[in-house]
Amino acid sequence: MNQGFLLAVLSGLLGLYWSSPSDSNNAVREPRHPDLESAAKNESKKLDLGRNVSLEVVKIPAGKFWMGSTPEEKAWATGIEGGATPGTERESYEGEKPRLMSVKNDYWIGRTEVSVGQFKRFVEETGYVSDAEKPGGKTQVFDHNWKITAKAPPHPWISVSGKSWRDPNFGIPMKDEYPVVCVSWNDGKAFCEWLTKKEKAAGRLPKGMVYRLPTEAEWEYACRANQKSNYFWWGDDLADGEGRLNISAIDFLPGRNKTWPLAKAPWSDGFAFVSPVDHFGEKGRNAFGIADMCGGVWEIVLDHFDPKGGHEELYLTDGHYKPVCKGGNYFDVPGNARCAVRLGLHGIAYSDSRDGFRIVLGRDEL
DSSP, X not given: OXXXXXXXXXXXXXXXXXXXXXXXXXXXXXXXXXXXXXXXXXXXXEEEEETTEEEEEEEEOOEEEEESOOHHHHHHHTSTTTOOOTTSSGGGGGOSSOEXXXXXXXXXXXXXXXXXXXXXXXXXXXXXXXXXXXXXXXXXXXXXXXXXXXXXXXOOEEEESSOBTTBOSOSSOOOTTSBOOSOOHHHHHHHHHHHXXXXXXXXXXXXXXXXXXXXXXXXXXXXXTTOOSOSBTTBSOGGGGTTTOOOSOSOOOTTSSOOOSXXXXXSOOSOSSOOOTTTTGGGGBOTTOOBOOSSSSEEEEEEEOOTTOXXXXXXXXXXXXXXXXXXXXXXXXXXXXXXXXXXEOSOTTOOBTTEEOOOEEEEOOO
């Protein structure tokens, strides 16, 4: 990474921001934190984006949480029910075991991922052109010519030009209430910079705070909602996830009598691709009142990807920047849609029809 880009990262981004104790059986102990029932009533506020479009953020109190997963969780994820591919290094990205981490400052996080309608307002007001729409730009989308065969791997994604957040190639009409996809780390950062400028001009931006992507620690803390080290924000039982999230399930693909291949949730969530943000209502919100934190779309965060595990502080690099994405997506098997799941994107301009983002209002500490 050249010096100019690093300075841009440092000036344009914000960062908030000990080893995990365990007993002789390696069982993770739950840290002390606020009462979960009161947490569900967290303060929230709506931001007016203009033209009858708003965006809601929820206040998250500072606290501690367990980042990562246990060996038992990794084994479940790659087992029959979890369905993730065994024998790869993917689960090792979560770290050897959960680590107790601290989020030192209160912050606000989007109730949902940024929607198509909200991103559209940003583009209308600024004329912004996303990375996928720029000359030579490409994005990863569903291949409607994809066929499941005995020899071909069941991964129906192709990189194409001419597709973007406006048309992610789902084969269904895009609605304003869907989460925006085919957006990059750059695109998410630009949206946040616009919102910061807009709220500051209106005199509504708290002093010392800006809108930005969440750090990885902020994201996982908000996802777990002060829970102990569970697989999902509601607990460890996949069956309890019915009616809470959008992942690979018993839903036919457009124009086909087939579902996504490989392991899947044993119910229908109603959507083969994206579901509207907050579609599952109260049941789809965790104890902080945040919706769609597991499944739906991968959520891009500020941090550079460290394959050894996530960090308490914002993690940067002076080399090739690969943003972390969290939470899994509509195509994922259950084992790949847990709180601890993390991957690194190819770069800051990479976009995919499985990727979106959620915003944070946080302190400027860089």
